[in-house]
Amino acid sequence: MTSALPFLPFSKPTIDEATIAAVGDVLRSGWITSGPKVQAFEAQMSEYFGGRPVRTFNSGTCTMEIALRIAGIGPGDEVITTPISWVATANVIIEVGATPVFADIDPLTRNLDLDKVEAAITPRTKAIIPVYLSGLPVDMDRLYAIARKHNLRVVEDAAQAFGSEWKGQRIGAFGDFVSFSFQANKNITTGEGGALVLNTPEEARLAEKYRLQGVTRSGVDGIDVDVLGGKYNMSDIMAAIGLGQFANIAAITAHRRALARHYYECFGSDFEAKSGAQLPLQAFDSSNYHLFQIILPDNGPGTRANFMRALQEGYNIGTGYHYAPIHLFTMYRERGFKEGMFPVAERIGRLTVTLPMFYAMTMADVERTVAAVKAILIK
């Protein structure tokens, strides 16, 4: 059985013609690395986030690593995070020489369980890296109450949460460090790239050093290096894409929320009871619906692979899975993590599947996907 309909991917970027033209202008301008487009992109995002300093980078991974460095976190320090994220979230902790500590997730939000975060705090804990999976924030009031009480820094992995809100405030407009990714599948993209929202001009200057070899320039030909930086700057080519994407952020978020609403309508209120699957939480005033993830009913080994294959081969619909539990990767097992430590993360990591959700997707695409999922799961 093969669908006559065209392939429907789970994600795909939309780059409009004005953005493509703007990239052409940069390429013809004689200045293609970090320059006026980067400055304009940073200024626009700073305004969007209520005037907080924003700096751009070439990924949403180095943003978190640099935030940890600015916070002075390193060997001997513990950083608490979730096992259900892209592995970058935990890798950056190891990268700065600190120790990753995982806390299990909440089965409904699929984000860090903040009770478990509190239980994991030790005298060595220096920071928390919460992840807003699929664009759904954690309880931000509670998160920052915990951070204040235990004197911890927060590096928000908001890679998926550009455009998300908490009680009417944008994610990024408040809090401590907030890291965004502009990787190709994210709600707005620069091809690859990232941005970090910081607290003070001093932190922003330090971020500039860490992103370019630790260099400070002064006067006509003054240059000094006083910290070890890397090569993490965004180019004007990337920033031109980012500016074009950012101009559409309100429409992008609104369309994704409308698609999510249609998903819930099409699945209907009896889908979970009939199929044994679990839909994501409904959070239209906070989530940007970066991903639309369902948890499959457990049919033992191969559950997810069989479902993904059935959708692909029977209906020409692509899926993804976000994510396999980080603590069960070989490098993390070698650090002492093993099965059974975070049972909710392990179950969700095995059974979560990401259905199509992207800006160019139509309501008919949602209907087609839901019909296929129902045909596979409801016997």
Ligand SMILES: *Cc1c(COP(=O)(O)O)cnc(C)c1O
């Ligand atoms: C995309 C993503 C990252 C990494 O971003 P890059 O720009 O690819 O480095 C980190 N964490 C989460 C949750 C992500 O979705």
